[in-house]
Amino acid sequence: MAPALASVEAEASADLIRAAGVKVTRGxxxxxxxxxxxxxxxxxxxxxxxxxxxxxxxxDRVTLYRILDSLVAxxxxxxxxxxxxxxxxxxxxxxxxxxxxxxxxxxxCGGVFCLKAxxxxxxxxxxxxxxxxxAFDLRGTCAGCSSRVGV
Amino acid sequence: MAPALASVEAEASADLIRAAGVKVTRGxxxxxxxxxxxxxxxxxxxxxxxxxxxxxxxxDRVTLYRILDSLVAxxxxxxxxxxxxxxxxxxxxxxxxxxxxxxxxxxxCGGVFCLKAxxxxxxxxxxxxxxxxxAFDLRGTCAGCSSRVGV
DNA sequence: GCGCAAACGCAACCTTGTTGCATTTAAATG
DNA sequence: CATTTAAATGCAACAAGGTTGCGTTTGCGC
Ligand SMILES: [Mn+2]
Ligand SMILES: [Mn+2]
Ligand SMILES: [Zn+2]
Ligand SMILES: [Zn+2]
Numbered sequence: 001m002a003p004a005l006a007s008v009e010a011e012a013s014a015d016l017i018r019a020a021g022v023k024v025t026r027g028x029x030x031x032x033x034x035x036x037x038x039x040x041x042x043x044x045x046x047x048x049x050x051x052x053x054x055x056x057x058x059x060d061r062v063t064l065y066r067i068l069d070s071l072v073a074x075x076x077x078x079x080x081x082x083x084x085x086x087x088x089x090x091x092x093x094x095x096x097x098x099x100x101x102x103x104x105x106x107x108x109c110g111g112v113f114c115l116k117a118x119x120x121x122x123x124x125x126x127x128x129x130x131x132x133x134x135a136f137d138l139r140g141t142c143a144g145c146s147s148r149v150g151v
Numbered sequence: 152m153a154p155a156l157a158s159v160e161a162e163a164s165a166d167l168i169r170a171a172g173v174k175v176t177r178g179x180x181x182x183x184x185x186x187x188x189x190x191x192x193x194x195x196x197x198x199x200x201x202x203x204x205x206x207x208x209x210x211d212r213v214t215l216y217r218i219l220d221s222l223v224a225x226x227x228x229x230x231x232x233x234x235x236x237x238x239x240x241x242x243x244x245x246x247x248x249x250x251x252x253x254x255x256x257x258x259x260c261g262g263v264f265c266l267k268a269x270x271x272x273x274x275x276x277x278x279x280x281x282x283x284x285x286a287f288d289l290r291g292t293c294a295g296c297s298s299r300v301g302v
Numbered sequence: 303g304c305g306c307a308a309a310c311g312c313a314a315c316c317t318t319g320t321t322g323c324a325t326t327t328a329a330a331t332g
Numbered sequence: 333c334a335t336t337t338a339a340a341t342g343c344a345a346c347a348a349g350g351t352t353g354c355g356t357t358t359g360c361g362c
Contacts, residue, residue: 023328023339044318060342065319070340085236085349086318102274107283117274119287123253123266128294132258135288136270143279174308174359195349211311216350221309236318237349 009033020074027059031067032091035077040098040112041088044068099133106142113142160184171225171247178210182218183242186228192239192261195219229263231256255289259296 013032017024034050035042042050044064052058059067068089071077077089083105104113119136164183168175185201186193193201195215203209210218219240222228226247228240239261246252246265255264270287 025328025340027341062320062343063341066340081232081234081236083232085232085238087236104276104280113277113280115274115276120271122289123268125255125266125289126264126294128297129255129264130292130297131289132291133289135286135290137286137288138273138276138282138284139286140283141281143277146279146281176309176359178310213312213351214310217309 007033009036012036016076017074020076022070022074025067027063027067028071030058031064032071032076035071035089035091036094038090039114041078041080041082041090043082043086043088047089102136102138104138104140104142106145107139111142111144158184160187163187167227168225171227173221173225176218178214178218179222181209182215183222183227186222186240186242189241192229192231192233192241192263194233194237194239198240229254231261231263233261234258250284253287253289255291255293257293257296258290259292262293262295264293 010029010033013029013036014024017028017032022028030051031047034047038046038050047068048057048059048061048064051064068077068079072079072089076092078092079087079089082088098114100118102115102117102119104115105111106113115138119134122131122134125131161180161184164180164187165175168179168183173179181202182198185198189197189201198219199208199210199212199215202215219228219230219238223230223240226249227243229243229249231239231241233239241261241263243249244265249265251269253266253268253270255266256262257264266289270285273282273285276282
């Protein structure tokens with residue numbers, strides 16, 4: 001099990017990056033891997049946390065910004081802004097993953113939880129409005145944060 | 152034309168603020184006025200620019216942030232994030248209570264439109280989760296932005 | 303008018319993201 | 333494999349947008 005050499009996922013990411021026509025670097029492979037493994041779009045800070053320990057940053061902060069933008073530029077990742085105004089990145093192809101169900105967003109920890117229920121059909125829109133996406137979000141405190149309220 | 156005293160619009164804004172149950176201050180009146188006069192949702196910087204000259208700031212930067220949030224909190228304004236991740240504010244229509252209806256959020260201009268439909272009852276949550284707020288948002292392009300696509 | 307909670311102004315701070323520049327490296331070439 | 337070079341990286345400095353803490357002022361109920 002020890003991943004002494006490149007894992008299968010890392011090889012797949014490397015191939016994607018090569019096919020996209022840009023240089024294959026350790027940073028890009030690890031970041032694209034992280035995006036593929038994630039169940040939700042990740043912020044810069046979240047990618048950073050998944051890559052290296054706080055003591056061993058794995059990639060420089062600025063380099064990570066540039067890696068993320070380069071993956072977007074070559075079409076391997078998507079960039080979108082979240083409700084707090086922070087950019088989030090997802091591996092291309094996984095973007096429609098969360099279109100058909102309800103989400104619970106914890107206002108304490110920022111965590112997103114996918115619920116089983118699917119959103120109801122959208123109401124009729126005024127003339128000229130064009131619908132792109134339906135977001136049915138519940139906001140509150142998740143189980144983890146609720147339990148450690150008083151510590 | 153010289154607005155030596157309070158204008159008609161300022162009086163209307165003051166009334167709205169009073170009716171919302173919060174203190175009527177010069178800053179709040181001027182900001183709500185600016186939001187009503189604007190054709191598009193305004194960022195903090197844009198409100199600031201409309202209020203005072205660069206030499207005479209009219210309201211403090213931090214106070215303006217707090218005024219904008221207070222108008223949102225009492226339902227007189229709506230807050231949304233634009234594609235750059237910057238918050239934009241718009242005057243709310245007749246409704247002051249936005250928890251009980253669906254919103255359409257224009258991803259082009261950041262505009263928020265209150266729809267008539269009310270959100271469906273939330274699905275059952277996993278054990279330990281505490282619900283605080285339900286947001287049923289439709290995202291897309293508003294009529295105004297749709298029509299000036301090619302122009 | 304008086305009193306007080308609410309709002310304000312100011313300084314400091316934080317988070318997210320960008321720019322400039324010197325150094326390193328992927329990978330093309332021979 | 334060695335050479336070469338454009339692209340990628342690391343680090344420092346910077347910038348915009350937004351928040352926190354705290355002492356002072358003010359709207360407004362009495
Ligand atoms: Mn989901
Ligand atoms: Mn920002
Ligand atoms: Zn619009
Ligand atoms: Zn509304």
